[in-house]
Amino acid sequence: MSFGPNPWQQTNWDWRAAGNFICGGAGSGLIAATALSGVQGNMLALPMLAGMALVGTGLLCVWLEIGRPLRALHVFFNPRTSWMTREAFVAPILFALALASAAGLPALAPLAGLAALAFAYCQGRILQAARGIPSWRSRATTPLIVTCALAEGSGLYLLLNTWSSDQTPMAVAFGLLVLARALVWRAWRRDIADGAAPRALAALAPSGKALIWIGTALPLLLLALAVSGIAAPMLGASLLALAGTLVAATGAFFKFVLITRGAFNQGFALPHLPVRGVPRATNKPIN
Amino acid sequence: MTRWAMVADLRRCVGCQTCTAACRHTNATPPEVQWRRVLDMEFGTYPDVQRVFVPVGCQHCDEPPCMDVCPTTATKKRDDGIVTIDYDLCIGCAYCSVACPYQARYKTDRATFAYGADPTTSEALRHDDRRLAVATKCTFCVDRIDAGLAQGLTPGVDAAATPACVNACIADALAFGDTDDPHSNVSQLLENNQHFRMHEVLGTGPGFHYLWDTKREDSQ
Numbered sequence: 251m252s253f254g255p256n257p258w259q260q261t262n263w264d265w266r267a268a269g270n271f272i273c274g275g276a277g278s279g280l281i282a283a284t285a286l287s288g289v290q291g292n293m294l295a296l297p298m299l300a301g302m303a304l305v306g307t308g309l310l311c312v313w314l315e316i317g318r319p320l321r322a323l324h325v326f327f328n329p330r331t332s333w334m335t336r337e338a339f340v341a342p343i344l345f346a347l348a349l350a351s352a353a354g355l356p357a358l359a360p361l362a363g364l365a366a367l368a369f370a371y372c373q374g375r376i377l378q379a380a381r382g383i384p385s386w387r388s389r390a391t392t393p394l395i396v397t398c399a400l401a402e403g404s405g406l407y408l409l410l411n412t413w414s415s416d417q418t419p420m421a422v423a424f425g426l427l428v429l430a431r432a433l434v435w436r437a438w439r440r441d442i443a444d445g446a447a448p449r450a451l452a453a454l455a456p457s458g459k460a461l462i463w464i465g466t467a468l469p470l471l472l473l474a475l476a477v478s479g480i481a482a483p484m485l486g487a488s489l490l491a492l493a494g495t496l497v498a499a500t501g502a503f504f505k506f507v508l509i510t511r512g513a514f515n516q517g518f519a520l521p522h523l524p525v526r527g528v529p530r531a532t533n534k535p536i537n
Numbered sequence: 538m539t540r541w542a543m544v545a546d547l548r549r550c551v552g553c554q555t556c557t558a559a560c561r562h563t564n565a566t567p568p569e570v571q572w573r574r575v576l577d578m579e580f581g582t583y584p585d586v587q588r589v590f591v592p593v594g595c596q597h598c599d600e601p602p603c604m605d606v607c608p609t610t611a612t613k614k615r616d617d618g619i620v621t622i623d624y625d626l627c628i629g630c631a632y633c634s635v636a637c638p639y640q641a642r643y644k645t646d647r648a649t650f651a652y653g654a655d656p657t658t659s660e661a662l663r664h665d666d667r668r669l670a671v672a673t674k675c676t677f678c679v680d681r682i683d684a685g686l687a688q689g690l691t692p693g694v695d696a697a698a699t700p701a702c703v704n705a706c707i708a709d710a711l712a713f714g715d716t717d718d719p720h721s722n723v724s725q726l727l728e729n730n731q732h733f734r735m736h737e738v739l740g741t742g743p744g745f746h747y748l749w750d751t752k753r754e755d756s757q
């Protein structure tokens with residue numbers, strides 16, 4: 251049992267922190283999807299560089315948020331327990347591998363993809379380790395953040411490369427990832443249902459609806475039209491690009507809400523009320 | 538071993554906020570910061586209502602989530618259970634603040650004072666720029682404890698070695714001491730009363746105990 255002041259939205263992390271999860275997730279997902287696609291040349295270089303730019307933008311957002319930016323290098327001091335430190339360690343490795351593969355060493359692309367996965371995993375664990383926020387500390391948060399990154403990244407990959415060559419295999423992978431994101435979101439939503447404050451769940455609801463309908467159902471429909479051959483090639487490519495954009499946009503919206511609107515703490519809990527004078531007939535809380 | 542801990546008797550606290558004021562004065566915290574806060578809660582519906590005053594703050598946990606997430610190792614736990622912050626290491630990322638289930642941490646970017654733009658004499662003397670834009674929280678008045686121990690005093694018994702909030706409490710609702718010592722004041726309070734710790738299910742092992750009733754024969 252728990253009662254006390256109502257939980258309230260945390261105010262320590264704002265849009266800048268959300269920016270890290272939005273850009274870092276999509277960027278690392280883009281690099282992972284590009285590595286998965288096996289493309290070379292400009293089709294490899296452009297998404298790799300775009301992914302790096304996104305991850306870099308996310309880290310810049312974090313740098314803008316910290317109170318003592320000149321001490322930013324202190325972030326490397328606690329790899330033993332802090333997922334934020336681990337994310338910081340993975341970032342330069344990710345940049346080096348992605349840059350090298352974009353600069354003419356495509357053999358390093360799979361390693362860049364693995365580093366990108368590690369980066370997204372660290373982001374998930376960062377949220378999951380925040381025990382003060384019920385909607386973050388769910389065990390399903392890390393799988394959700396990782397699948398979000400992969401779905402959004404593969405969507406951005408299609409946006410960038412769908413006009414250059416036939417992307418049917420990646421489009422199928424994209425569809426599976428979008429479906430996976432929706433399923434993991436449902437599992438996460440079920441997991442937080444008991445612990446998160448009703449107001450947090452209400453705040454998260456619009457982004458969840460957008461993620462399911464605009465970010466899953468509609469893109470899958472567009473994807474089916476594109477790969478079925480009904481649409482002309484250019485139209486099919488445009489449909490894939492639109493589907494990718496919708497998935498990335500709804501993922502960004504969801505993460506923004508998750509950080510800035512649906513991150514209620516759990517308030518204060520008193521399992522017992524004080525017994526003053528004559529003991530109450532019941533020790534159960536009165537509400 | 539020693540495990541410093543706080544005990545708050547919810548039956549005694551009258552919500553006077555003297556502990557809050559004493560903490561603010563002792564630690565020179567800004568107006569919007571209350572390392573020792575007293576919640577005013579109301580429960581029930583008329584005519585069966587109850588009002589409870591609940592002192593809260595850093596719980597100095599056995600397994601502090603704030604320490605694990607801190608990327609800089611600024612947050613540490615001493616062998617005696619006190620959780621500390623190294624203001625020179627902290628980067629002010631506020632990760633500890635979102636990890637703390639007790640909303641005990643604060644970050645203030647600019648210096649603010651109780652009476653307008655200019656500090657009072659006391660505030661001017663005690664202002665510390667190192668505490669700006671980094672995480673801060675209740676320290677259990679660790680400097681008083683350490684100075685008192687160095688003089689052979691007993692924290693929780695001798696006022697000079699005891700946290701300011703405990704010294705100031707008008708209702709004797711707050712007690713401080715070593716829970717590893719079975720004869721200490723706090724161990725005796727815990728022995729003779731029913732008590733709980735907040736959000737215990739999270740496994741943080743808070744060093745802040747709340748008394749709510751005397752121990753009865755039928756109590757668990």
